[in-house]
Amino acid sequence: MPHEETFETVAGCRIRVMRGGKGEPLLFLHGASGASGWLPFMDMLAQRYDVIVPEHPGFGASDTPEWLDTVGDLAYFYLDVIDHFGLDRVHLVGTSIGGWIAAELATRSCEKIKSLTLVAPAGITVPGVRKGDMFMWSPEELAQNLFHNQEIAKAMPQPANEDELLVVLKNRLMTAKLGWSPRFHNPHLRKWLHRIAVPTLIIWGDDDKLIPTAYGTAYRDLIPASSLEIIPECGHLPHVEKAQEFTSKVVNFIQGAA
Amino acid sequence: MKFYMMHLMPYADLDLDYDQKYNSAWITLPNSYYDPKKGAKLYNRYLDELEYADQLGFDGVCVNEHHQNAYGLMPQPGVMAGALARRTKKVKIAILGRALPLLNNPVTVAEEFAMVDNITEGRFIAGFVRGIGAEYHAWSSNPADSHDRFHEAHDLIIRAWTETGPFAFEGKHYQFEYVNLWPRPYQTPRPPIWIPSQGSSETIEWASHPDRRYTYLQTFTPVAMLARYMQMYKDMAAEHGYEASEDQLGWSVPVYVAETDEIARREAKPHIENFLNKFLRMPKEMLLPPGYLSLKSMLGVMKAKSAIGGQQTIDDVIDKGMFICGSPETVRQRLEQYQSEIGFGHLLTLLQFGTLPAELTRKNMELYATSVMPWLRERRAAKTQVAAE
Numbered sequence: 127m128p129h130e131e132t133f134e135t136v137a138g139c140r141i142r143v144m145r146g147g148k149g150e151p152l153l154f155l156h157g158a159s160g161a162s163g164w165l166p167f168m169d170m171l172a173q174r175y176d177v178i179v180p181e182h183p184g185f186g187a188s189d190t191p192e193w194l195d196t197v198g199d200l201a202y203f204y205l206d207v208i209d210h211f212g213l214d215r216v217h218l219v220g221t222s223i224g225g226w227i228a229a230e231l232a233t234r235s236c237e238k239i240k241s242l243t244l245v246a247p248a249g250i251t252v253p254g255v256r257k258g259d260m261f262m263w264s265p266e267e268l269a270q271n272l273f274h275n276q277e278i279a280k281a282m283p284q285p286a287n288e289d290e291l292l293v294v295l296k297n298r299l300m301t302a303k304l305g306w307s308p309r310f311h312n313p314h315l316r317k318w319l320h321r322i323a324v325p326t327l328i329i330w331g332d333d334d335k336l337i338p339t340a341y342g343t344a345y346r347d348l349i350p351a352s353s354l355e356i357i358p359e360c361g362h363l364p365h366v367e368k369a370q371e372f373t374s375k376v377v378n379f380i381q382g383a384a
Numbered sequence: 385m386k387f388y389m390m391h392l393m394p395y396a397d398l399d400l401d402y403d404q405k406y407n408s409a410w411i412t413l414p415n416s417y418y419d420p421k422k423g424a425k426l427y428n429r430y431l432d433e434l435e436y437a438d439q440l441g442f443d444g445v446c447v448n449e450h451h452q453n454a455y456g457l458m459p460q461p462g463v464m465a466g467a468l469a470r471r472t473k474k475v476k477i478a479i480l481g482r483a484l485p486l487l488n489n490p491v492t493v494a495e496e497f498a499m500v501d502n503i504t505e506g507r508f509i510a511g512f513v514r515g516i517g518a519e520y521h522a523w524s525s526n527p528a529d530s531h532d533r534f535h536e537a538h539d540l541i542i543r544a545w546t547e548t549g550p551f552a553f554e555g556k557h558y559q560f561e562y563v564n565l566w567p568r569p570y571q572t573p574r575p576p577i578w579i580p581s582q583g584s585s586e587t588i589e590w591a592s593h594p595d596r597r598y599t600y601l602q603t604f605t606p607v608a609m610l611a612r613y614m615q616m617y618k619d620m621a622a623e624h625g626y627e628a629s630e631d632q633l634g635w636s637v638p639v640y641v642a643e644t645d646e647i648a649r650r651e652a653k654p655h656i657e658n659f660l661n662k663f664l665r666m667p668k669e670m671l672l673p674p675g676y677l678s679l680k681s682m683l684g685v686m687k688a689k690s691a692i693g694g695q696q697t698i699d700d701v702i703d704k705g706m707f708i709c710g711s712p713e714t715v716r717q718r719l720e721q722y723q724s725e726i727g728f729g730h731l732l733t734l735l736q737f738g739t740l741p742a743e744l745t746r747k748n749m750e751l752y753a754t755s756v757m758p759w760l761r762e763r764r765a766a767k768t769q770v771a772a773e
Contacts (some may be wrong), residue, residue, distance in 0.1 A: 262412075262521070262669050288683065295674070295682050302674040303528035306520075 127172040128165050134180075136210045137203055141188040146181040147172025150240070150380075151213045154179045155204065157222030157363070158260070158301040160186045162293060167369040171209035174377060175217065180207060182227070184300035185217075186293050188209040197223070197249070197312060201230035208238045217380055221245035221306060221365060222337070226312075229345075231297050232326075241383040242326040243376055244345060246337050248310035248363050250319075252344045257310060259359040261302065273361040310337070319348040325383035329375060330352040331360030331367065385724060385764045386476065387757050388444040389437035389749065390636055390732040393430045393453040393464070396739045397422040400662050402454075408666040410453040423457065431467055431741055433735075433749065438472040440753035444509065445472065446636075446732055448580075449481025450516060451522035455663040461525045462496040476507050480580050480601070480636075485517025485530040486523045490537035490558060494544040494565055501570040505687045510575045512538055517676045518666060528675030531586075533557050544576040567570030578634065578730075583613050586678070592620040592628065599730065601634040607705025610635055614726050630729025635722075638707050638734040641751040645710040651744055652709050653698045655691075660696040712755035719756065720763055731760075 144164055152175035154161075155167065161181050171177050181188040182200060194320060204227060209214060218239050220228030225247025232242050252304025258271055265284070273279040285291040303312075326349045330342035339356060346354040355375055357364045364372045397411065399417060406413045433447040447464040450456040458464055461479045468477050477500065482493050501508040514534050520527040536555045540563070543551065549564030569575055579591045580601040591598040600617050602610045614633050621628035638656065644649035672685060701707040708718050719731065735752060736745040 135549055261673055262667075262668055264667065288687070291686060292679065292683055295679050295686070298674040299679065302526065306526040306528065306673075307524040309524075 127169045129168070129177075134210060137191070137193075137206050139183045139189050139191040139194075139203070140188060140363040141207075142181045142185060144168070145177065147175050147177045150215065150217060151176045151178060151211070152219060152380075153204070153208070153213065153225030155218070155220035155227050156182065156185070157224050158297060158305075160293065160297040162186050162290075165366065165369070167355040167365045167373050170369065170373040171376065175380075178211065178213075180204075182224075182300070184303065185297050188204075190296075190300070194300075195303075197226050197230055200227045200304075201234055204228075204231050205235060205238075206215060214238050215240040217241045217243070219243040219245065219376065220247060222299065222362065223248050223310070225249065226310070226315075229319065229349075230312070230315060230320070232322040232324065233315065236321075236323045238343065239324050241380055242322060242324050242330065243379065244326065245329045245364055245372075246331065246334055246342070247328075247345065248305060248337060249312060250316045250341065250344060250348070251308070252311070252338075253338050255338050255340045257338065257341075259309075260336060261306070264351045271335040271361075272330060272363055274359050274369055275361075275367060278367055297370040316344075316348055319345070320350060322349045322352075323377070324351070327375070328352055328354045329364055329372065330354065330356050331364050332356050332358050333360060335361045336362040385630070385728070386443040386730050386759060387760075388446050388476075388730065388732040389432055389434060389442050390448075390480070390734045391430055391736060392448065392450075392734065393426070393458050393536060394659070394663050394736075394738060395457055396426060396741070398662065398739075400658060400750045403662065403665060407672055408667050409455055409663050411521050413668060415452075416527045417454065417732065427457065430736070431464065431471075433742075433745055434464075434468055435471050436689040436746070436749060437753075438475045440749060441757065442475055444476035444478055446478040446480050446509075446511075448479070448511070449483055449513075449515070451486075451519050453518070453522075460733060462500065465500045465508070466503075469500055469507075472507075474507075476509050477504060478509035478511060478578065480511035480578060481513060481515070482511070483513050483519050484537035484541075485514055485533035486519055486525045487533075487537055490540045491544060491560070491563060491565070493537075494541040495497075496542075498545065498567050498569045501575050502614070504570075506570045506571075506575075508571070508575045508579055511578045511580055512541075513580050514676075515642065517671045517673045520673050520676065521670060526675070527673040529557070530676055531567050534749060542574065545569050573591040580636065583609055584681075585616060588613060588617050589620055592617050592624070592632070594624045594626060597621075597626075597628075597632060599632050599634055601636055601730070601732070602728075603636040604638070604706060607726075610705070610722075610728075611726050614728060618727075630727055633726075633728040633733060634730030635726075635728045636732035636734065638737045639715060639752060640707070640709045640735075640737075640740075640748055641712055641715050643711065643751075643757060645714055648714075649698065649702075650741070652707075655740040656698050656701065656707055656709075656746075657696070657738070657739040660701065663738055712751060712759075715752070715756050716759050719760060723760070723764075724767075 184190040225244040226249030269279040447461045449461045544565045550562040553560040578599040581587045591600045618628045641651040
């Protein structure tokens with residue numbers, strides 16, 4: 127499925143956007159490792175939807191604006207992005223930090239949102255359940271801990287040149303800026319998750335070593351019209367590790383929610 | 385040139401086999417490795433050593449700040465400065481922390497330092513640092529905000545010391561309706577400020593600015609790097625239209641003096657190597673959290689695949705000039721050579737390091753204070769006189 131890449135300026139910030147496919151709009155919000163490439167799951171979703179994949183401000187080829195301090199800033203930014211593209215009844219899908227942004231966005235306004243899919247989202251804390259500390263992991267440990275299947279972990283491409291390494295460092299810097307403390311959550315978010323007024327699917331890998339599945343149960347209990355689907359033998363990145371299964375779940379959910 | 389004794393106050397009783405189970409003496413090493421009975425003895429021994437430095441004629445004693453580790457037991461260095469304030473009589477007391485970005489309230493440091501400055505009637509030197517990367521793990525402070533918070537906390541403390549209060553402070557990270565310091569610092573307009581660093585052009589540029597002219601203190605780096613950074617300071621000062629004085633340049637280095645070169649090397653070897661390989665040990669992720677360095681500097685570190693965590697020997701650090709070790713004559717010659725080449729005005733010697741026991745520390749201090757320090761003082765005085773004539 128072909129996709130195009132453009133740069134858009136929203137709220138004074140220039141961001142890189144990949145877009146492909148036809149159908150209802152689907153806005154995908156990436157996680158800590160960014161969105162430098164068009165991945166197989168995007169291609170699969172693009173067969174049914176108009177898939178829009180921005181790189182967050184502060185990540186990859188996008189600018190780092192002065193105003194960016196918190197995930198809440200990005201939630202408002204993406205409300206602006208939705209207006210910028212003139213999107214309506216958009217399917218919002220976010221993973222990890224992107225899931226956190228999506229949840230924050232939906233607590234602010236669901237006016238333009240038709241469905242919400244949260245994939246192992248950060249954003250809340252479950253007392254007594256420790257998350258993994260990715261900032262203490264070496265690159266090798268990070269790969270091991272993000273995946274269930276260690277063959278896939280080993281096959282993950284490492285930065286091939288200085289430019290790619292710089293992107294990795296830039297993404298890591300912004301990940302720290304947004305999630306160092308409180309660690310990958312906003313203590314106030316859980317108070318307002320009840321405001322999410324659209325059908326919500328929560329997807330989690332059963333072997334997520336970064337954000338344990340107990341966080342999925344907590345999210346499900348906090349968001350009114352939500353269901354939780356656990357993908358077996360899967361780590362923190364179901365859209366990468368189990369792309370086919372992930373895509374079917376998203377498609378089935380969106381069709382049911384329509 | 386002025387002479388100081390620097391202390392890190394390591395947990396010298398550390399079970400050195402800890403590294404078979406843990407990858408660092410910092411942050412994740414369980415504090416069950418710390419025995420308070422032994423720790424209490426170490427604290428008192430180390431304070432005795434710094435008080436002894438006062439009697440031996442040092443110009444100052446220095447303490448610093450590190451958190452959650454066996455490398456240095458002074459998470460709150462103001463406690464040590466307070467203890468030393470009344471027991472020492474002549475020495476300056478320098479706190480070469482605090483790590484300003486970690487602070488939730490920088491006014492606490494403005495207050496604490498002003499109190500020590502008052503109690504000592506102006507024998508106090510203030511140090512401001514960003515702290516090493518590990519502190520950001522220990523204190524949950526965001527390393528991505530480190531530079532910002534450093535500058536804002538610094539500005540607040542300087543204003544608290546120098547402006548008549550009360551005033552309001554409206555920063556991004558810190559906000560106060562009333563800043564009105566009681567006590568004001570004893571020294572006018574404020575205590576001297578030192579900026580310890582392992583080498584950063586951004587830091588040097590900031591410290592050398594005519595508005596500040598802070599003493600830049602190079603810590604534990606190869607002597608070639610020391611020379612480069614000191615020259616950078618002088619060049620930046622010159623660009624600003626003034627000549628940097630020796631008083632603006634300092635060097636902190638471990639030193640061991642014994643009767644002969646051979647004895648010095650033999651006695652120091654296990655202890656300096658424990659310092660390097662056991663106490664300093666930490667993975668790169670702990671030392672350099674994201675944001676601690678600029679992206680450009682971080683890229684350089686990643687490309688260099690530097691030897692952080694690699695085993696080092698006494699010969700490695702002696703060869704690089706990171707450790708001065710030998711007979712009084714050897715140590716005199718080395719320090720004299722470096723001083724005349726590089727031109728620093730403050731020499732901070734770490735005379736206890738790693739597991740160096742009490743007897744050897746005292747012997748080291750005595751030999752340094754009786755057979756190195758006075759000789760260097762006379763040399764400097766003679767040179768200054770020649771220059772004046």
